[in-house]
């Protein structure tokens with residue numbers, strides 16, 4: 001009897017120790033791979049697979065909405081770090097600074113209005129490849145990806161805003177050239193095999209992604225019309241890798257021409273940027289609300 005009790009007690013102690021060790025190992029594995037709670041949710045949604053999270057994703061902060069469970073809007077300030085983007089005609093502005101300022105204003109406004117969650121691909125003067133930007137969208141499972149840029153052209157009279165949406169066919173030669181120049185920066189694409197698998201899987205999803213992106217662009221232009229100057233054909237289509245690889249409805253907004261003195265002056269002040277920021281915020285909210293009820 002005494003011996004049986006001793007054996008029972010020993011088994012209990014061994015079992016408890018085993019459970020404690022297992023729990024410790026699990027906790028380590030989770031915190032070792034995933035940097036923060038937000039990403040943990042995203043990782044969990046991938047079906048329990050442990051993915052190595054790129055460094056560019058770890059620092060991303062998601063601002064919560066007033067109601068839980070809202071989709072994430074990912075705002076991408078174009079360029080940054082060693083890539084300044086286009087110079088302003090006055091010599092006093094750089095594209096990378098203006099895109100960051102405008103993106104932060106849009107994120108602040110969306111956070112204030114509280115209808116969506118919002119995150120930025122960069123919150124400071126940091127260099128990110130296009131693939132890193134797209135990877136952040138995929139890891140966050142962003143409901144919408146919005147890249148902000150400032151245009152530039154040799155013709156100093158060119159002015160106004162343009163919204164580019166994802167397409168497999170460019171809407172003009174200029175759009176094709178622009179996409180080619182933006183895609184050139186794509187130095188850190190994953191392996192070719194990975195790309196081929198993705199391409200196959202993405203084929204059906206891609207059609208839907210393109211349609212949703214075009215609808216989002218139209219919505220933005222409707223909200224912007226009459227409030228800010230638009231180019232004569234403000235909705236353009238082009239095959240941007242960064243938009244496609246975000247794997248969510250995605251547009252690239254050219255807020256205006258910093259090679260034009262009037263546009264640059266406007267885009268250099270918060271007041272000048274405000275009408276476009278408001279139009280984009282309203283369009284983003286309307287777009288996500290429409291897709292949620294579909």
Ligand SMILES: [Zn+2]
Nearest residue numbers: 078085149150
């Ligand atoms: Zn740009």
